[in-house]
Amino acid sequence: MLKEKYSQYSFILDRTARRVKQYAQNSFLQGAFDLTIDQWSILKILYEEDAMTQKEIAEKSGKDQPTLTRIVDILIKKRLAQRVEHPEDRRCLHLKLTKEGKAKVEELSPAVKEIRMKAWENLSEDDFENFTRILNTIYNNLNQQS
Amino acid sequence: MLKEKYSQYSFILDRTARRVKQYAQNSFLQGAFDLTIDQWSILKILYEEDAMTQKEIAEKSGKDQPTLTRIVDILIKKRLAQRVEHPEDRRCLHLKLTKEGKAKVEELSPAVKEIRMKAWENLSEDDFENFTRILNTIYNNLNQQS
DNA sequence: TATCAATTATTAGTGTGACAACTAATTTCG
């Protein structure tokens, strides 16, 4: 295999991921959403399934627990979410959206979808399928266990 | 278009980019390379073309100038690179590798290529072509100017 | 030539990511 050639995907992958994030963040700023991309991603997860523990959210979002703790702190400071005691396990905390949090998700969802779609101009349905398949294959190839 | 479906690529892209970086970083740690991935990427660029300004390196690496300043500070602290005055423009600084810096790149290059290849198990040459094409299309779709 | 605009690099501030170490609570098992 031509290692020189293959080993350069990482640069393109990294810069594209950064640009996707940056583009969305700029759009958020212009729309005065008062949220970062990562804060939004956690809000979205909570909207789809309320009352999860932070551990569960961390797994679902692919973030580690310290990172999640900090994002949740910010969401709470913004009064978009709240921590609630777990009824059976005092180590855990259930997170729930506040009314404001739910309203925020409902208000912004359509705009966020539009922002996300921009990336797919000039690309086909096949491209989308291949792209997600390849990304997931790479993700699994580099799994911690292996 | 099914916006709901298409708008979820960003999560997969982000988490895969993070895992690629993390996998390489862990391999660097185990090999006691004493470098981060991003420090390595700058060293590599300097090895290929010595005596560039920070502005040029920033463009080539896809990093912004503040980020580059910090990474270069670290490389200099590690005695792998040095700043040299630009002969014609006193605003600029030429960066050059030290002997140690060049030796480091030569020493680690083969190992880094091996690490990078791991991601491509179970994937074909076509996948590689499609992957880079799609990434670059997305990157251009989200160009600042547009 | 004197001023103003553009360019290069830096600094400060905020947010995030990874890792290690820690607390508190719970579970396991001798």
Place this chain on the structure above:
DNA sequence: CGAAATTAGTTGTCACACTAATAATTGATA
């Protein structure tokens, strides 16, 4: 039962990304 291991969450540290603001220098132009 009680000590040890495990688990959930937090805090601290370092590195990086991005923005805005600044200093120093250069170039353009009136």
